Amino acid sequence: MAHIVPVRTYLMVGLALILLTAITVAVAYVDLGPLNEVVALAVAAIKATLIVLIFMNARYAKGPTKLFIFMGLIMMAIFMVFTMDDYMTRQWTLFTQP
Amino acid sequence: MAHSDHDNPALGHHWESFEQQHQGNVMGMWLFLSTEIMLFSGMFLAYFIFRMLYPDMFTAANHFQNVFLGTVNTAVLIMSSVTMVLAVRSAQVGNNRLLRIFLLATAFLGLVFLGIKAYEYYEHWHEGLVPGLHWTNAELIADEAKGIFKGSAQIYFFMYFVMTIIHALHMTVGLGIVLTLWWRARDGRFLKEGFDPIELIGLYWHFVDVVWVFLFPLLYLLGKQG
Numbered sequence: 001m002a003h004i005v006p007v008r009t010y011l012m013v014g015l016a017l018i019l020l021t022a023i024t025v026a027v028a029y030v031d032l033g034p035l036n037e038v039v040a041l042a043v044a045a046i047k048a049t050l051i052v053l054i055f056m057n058a059r060y061a062k063g064p065t066k067l068f069i070f071m072g073l074i075m076m077a078i079f080m081v082f083t084m085d086d087y088m089t090r091q092w093t094l095f096t097q098p
Numbered sequence: 099m100a101h102s103d104h105d106n107p108a109l110g111h112h113w114e115s116f117e118q119q120h121q122g123n124v125m126g127m128w129l130f131l132s133t134e135i136m137l138f139s140g141m142f143l144a145y146f147i148f149r150m151l152y153p154d155m156f157t158a159a160n161h162f163q164n165v166f167l168g169t170v171n172t173a174v175l176i177m178s179s180v181t182m183v184l185a186v187r188s189a190q191v192g193n194n195r196l197l198r199i200f201l202l203a204t205a206f207l208g209l210v211f212l213g214i215k216a217y218e219y220y221e222h223w224h225e226g227l228v229p230g231l232h233w234t235n236a237e238l239i240a241d242e243a244k245g246i247f248k249g250s251a252q253i254y255f256f257m258y259f260v261m262t263i264i265h266a267l268h269m270t271v272g273l274g275i276v277l278t279l280w281w282r283a284r285d286g287r288f289l290k291e292g293f294d295p296i297e298l299i300g301l302y303w304h305f306v307d308v309v310w311v312f313l314f315p316l317l318y319l320l321g322k323q324g
Contacts, residue, residue: 004190014180021172021314025165028319036323040315047311055183055304057297065125072132076139080146087147 003060013054020047108292116291123294127301134268138309141264145257145316152249157321158241159254162227164218168318171214172310178207179307182276186300189293194286197296201280204303208273215266222255229256258317265313268306275299 024043032039053059058069103109103116113119149156185200226234229252233239238251279288279295288296 004187007184007187010180010183010187014176017176017179018173021169021176024315025169025319028165028315028322031323037320040319041312044312044315048308051179051304051308051311055179055307056301061124061128062121065121065128068125068128068132072128072135075132075136079136079139079143083143083147087150 003057005054005057009054013050017047017050103291106291108287108290120294120297123298124301127298131301131305134305138264141257141261142312142316145261148249148253148257152247152253154247155249155251156254158238158247159251160318160321162222162225162235162238163318164221165318165322167214167218168314171211172314174207174211174214175307175310178204178211179304181207182300182303186293186296189288189296190290192289194283194289197288198280198283201276201283201296205273205276205280208269208276212266212269212273215262227255229253229259261313261317265306265309268309272299272303272306276303 020043024040027039027043028036030036052069058065061069104111106116109116109119113122181200181203185197185204188194188196188200222228223232226232226236227238233252235251241247242250276299279299282288283296
């Protein structure tokens with residue numbers, strides 16, 4: 001039934017998460033221009049993926065559970081993309097110029 | 099197989115097998131967590147919109163965050179996730195002593211997180227960074243009046259307090275459940291096939307950890323390079 005994962009795997013993932021935290025803090029003080037935000041969010045996404053797949057055992061999820069995991073993510077994408085569609089295009093004056 | 103499982107009181111009578119019970123429980127927990135994703139994504143969205151409208155204001159306000167305490171808290175939360183996952187594993191392999199030790203360790207680390215967070219709130223109050231209630235920070239008020247950045251820095255701290263307080267509230271709820279399960283685990287009811295309640299609180303605990311993984315760079319780190 002349940003998948004029993006070696007303790008070593010959990011400790012290695014914990015170590016990786018601590019290292020990624022150190023990396024993201026160090027990079028925050030280097031001026032990369034707009035890339036700072038990209039790196040910060042990318043590292044956070046890698047950490048989140050590790051936690052969800054290894055700690056939360058999502059890699060063993062069966063059909064209906066997978067559906068609910070992706071449903072939350074898809075709803076989040078809809079909120080973000082559709083709202084930003086509006087906010088980011090309000091300054092466009094392409095069709096209002098005389 | 100299905101009949102022999104029902105001799106074990108850990109299996110609900112409406113389930114056919116432990117496998118089915120486990121899948122049903124995990125699925126239900128993820129359904130709840132997907133509503134939690136929606137709750138937090140609304141707040142993250144508001145953060146992104148304000149940040150897009152007032153980028154300089156966010157950099158100026160972000161300057162007042164204590165990155166050291168934020169980093170320590172991130173590490174504390176990651177370690178609490180490790181102890182939580184080890185608690186689940188101890189339940190799976192049937193070690194009740196380790197299960198209760200790891201649950202207690204998780205609760206302790208959660209308490210350390212909340213303590214550090216409370217100290218940060220105390221510092222914000224001291225520096226006059228609480229929007230509405232105690233907004234007396236001379237530097238931010240002067241820069242705002244001089245027009246160095248657009249928008250009010252109160253917006254940043256409003257987002258900061260709403261997001262971290264709702265996160266801390268989730269931590270508090272998780273802490274209460276972890277301690278309750280620690281207490282109820284005295285008789286070894288969560289061992290082997292009965293580990294589902296530990297697995298479910300684990301899912302919740304890790305989810306709250308994931309939220310912090312995104313809150314930390316957005317609220318503490320962005321803007322430090324300037």
